[in-house]
Amino acid sequence: MNKLTPSISLFRGVKRLLLLLSFLPISISTKALPKRGSGEGALALTLSDCIALARRQSVDAAVDLGELKSAYWQWRSYKADLLPEMAFSPSGSYNKRYTSYQQADGGVSYVRNDYLGAEASLHVTQKIWPTGGTLSVETSLDFLHQSGKGGGNQFMSMPVALTLSQPIFGVNHQKWNRRIEPLRYREAQARFLSETEGVAMKAISLFFNLILAGEQVGIARQNLQKAEELYKVAQAKREMGTISENDVLQLKLDVLNARSALTNSESNRQARQFALRSFLDVEAEIEPVVPENIPRLHLVYDEVLRHALENNAFATTMRRRQLEADYNVASAKANQRSINLYAQLGYTGMAENLSGAYRDLLGKEVVQVGFSIPILDWGKRKGQRRMAESNREIVQGQLRQQAQEFRQDIFILTEQFNNQAEQLRIACEADTIARKRYHTNIETFKIGSISMLDISDATKAKDEARQNRIAQLHYYWYYYYQLRSIALWDFEKECDLTVDIEKLVK
Secondary structure (H helix, E strand, O other): OOOOHHHHHHHHHHHHHHHHHHOOOOOOOHHHOOOOOOOOOEEEEOHHHHHHHHHHHOHHHHHHHHHHHHHHHHHHHHHHHOOOEEEEEEEEEEEEEEEEEEOOOOOEEEEEEEEEEEEEEEEEEEEEOOOOEEEEEEEEEEEEEEOOOOOOEEEEEEEEEEEEEEEEOOOOHHHHHHHHHHHHHHHHHHHHHHHHHHHHHHHHHHHHHHHHHHHHHHHHHHHHHHHHHHHHHHHHHHHHOOOOHHHHHHHHHHHHHHHHHHHHHHHHHHHHHHHHHHHHOOOOEEEEOOOOOOOOOOOOHHHHHHHHHHHOHHHHHHHHHHHHHHHHHHHHHHOOOEEEEEEEEEEEEEEOOOOHHHOOOEEEEEEEEEEEOOOOOOOHHHHHHHHHHHHHHHHHHHHHHHHHHHHHHHHHHHHHHHHHHHHHHHHHHHHHHHHHHHHHHHHHHHOOOOOHHHHHHHHHHHHHHHHHHHHHHHHHHHHHHHHHHHHOEEOOOOEEOOOOHHHHHO
């Protein structure tokens, strides 16, 4: 009996070894996984292509372009308002009615009035922005045909008349507009460029959300495949008595959880796919290409701030709001008194025929001055002036606070971007280490020298490291374009972000 024992033990050991080897899987790497979206009709999209599509055909880009067009035509209208304006004004009328007439003896009688009238005028008006007045040159002709007894034709001409309308001691609205409107238009241009970069930032987020969702699907598939293989190994070990029933059940539960995770991740990927396709307005299935090459940049806060103060809409908005506050104060002060000058010089002529109306011209001179000075208003205008001055102080305080926050945000964002390159490098290295550790633990479990807790911990660490790598890559590009949107500066090409406004609005 003792002689047979070694032979039986050897036979059982060989049997167990052969049974175990039959379940050993081939080592799997992430490269062996089938590619997502590799079916026909998939659109391989790089990050730069995604941003270009978003800027060209997304709804957000269309809204931003609409706002730019509105600002452009407002600017064109303002520029046109500074140029001479020519207008031709013809009119005509016919009247047949009875009107009261007071005679020399004081009696009143009714007489028939039957006449045809026509008039036309051509005038050119020019605003004088240094003084805030208006200068116009006018020529006109009036015609009157009286019907009935004693009727006839009458012509009255005004070959030329020069008219000046000038407010005195009032606020010069035109002069203030020449200072405010250019800032408003420049602000709209800078805001459009910032919003264009904002469209890029949204595209980046949706792009990396889809990449992350795809990675989660790949992770879920790999985890399911590994869980199924480990469950088979555990069953073999259970038959050999080298593993407990509890561990086998735990591995069975891991298989079920992995299947559930795969279903959820696939559904999430479809939702992210739909979100990006809707944003880019494309029909094809999108296969995002993970950007491996990143620009090696180190940004200096002072340089970023300088570009932001020169280009960003915020700096222009600050100057515009300060000018508008000053303008409101000046308007409130001007409302305390009002003096207007109206003067007209020209010639006029009257005759029964057209040619005679332009002979023997008579001079025409009109000078009119009107003023309004409040005597008793119960402090209303004084209160309006004080309120405007108080509002200006509030605006100045708000601008100082916003300027501090603006500088602080740029400093923090610059530091985050400079730090993000190192964070990305660490995340890539951690991803590599976590995957190696996971595969090592899997192989170790197969020979029975590692626990299920170690397997679970390694799996979790591998999944988190891979997702963190994608997240850090997302942050890097998001911070980069966020800095571009603030500074309106291309840090790679070292030039301003510009756009051809005339080409866009046409």
